[in-house]
Amino acid sequence: GDSVTQMEGPVTLSEEAFLTINCTYTATGYPSLFWYVQYPGEGLQLLLKATKADDKGSNKGFEATYRKETTSFHLEKGSVQVSDSAVYFCAQTTGTYKYIFGTGTRLKVLA
């Protein structure tokens, strides 16, 4: 069945380091892909999205490219800040009402 696989965390980086969080998916259709972020004690917020192959989603310095050939949607940021510390979820939907989320990757950025 459809699924989303994320790299396990936690990921600990120093401020201004480069971030990559891997995400791969399996889908029978052509999904839209999302990254959501959850700050401590809060709900999830959409960070970025891509709706078709080769689309690049970007927001707040984060970006991810929809790679159909590798079924991936890796999240990257060139220079992380302490305020980026949160849990990041990769997700997909194929147009039904159901979303499939990855297990989440906790990021901790140290000053």
Next chain:
Amino acid sequence: GAVVSQHPSRVICKSGTSVKIECRSLDFQATTMFWYRQFPKQSLMLMATSNEGSKATYEQGVEKDKFLINHASLTLSTLTVTSAHPEDSSFYICSARVFGSLNTGELFFGEGSRLTVL
């Protein structure tokens, strides 16, 4: 963007009591809302899909008599945890899609409600 508000954000109750959590779409009509449960350090588990004016659709393994969902209007869905027990303690999150969004529709999430059952 669309705003979804959840209330209460935190609730502590005694075992055996019932707790109601509200989820409101503030600036759009949500014909469908989703209730998730999140365990510590784990992903979101979809509990049920709440449809305005009709019965909720529950995921496999979720007790519908335990987790009562009512979606009486286009802007409000409620989740009632009945006869709560300590194992029901969790973070409950609701979400909604803007009506008409299909394959590219994003989910808008409430702030979440942390339930602690003593």
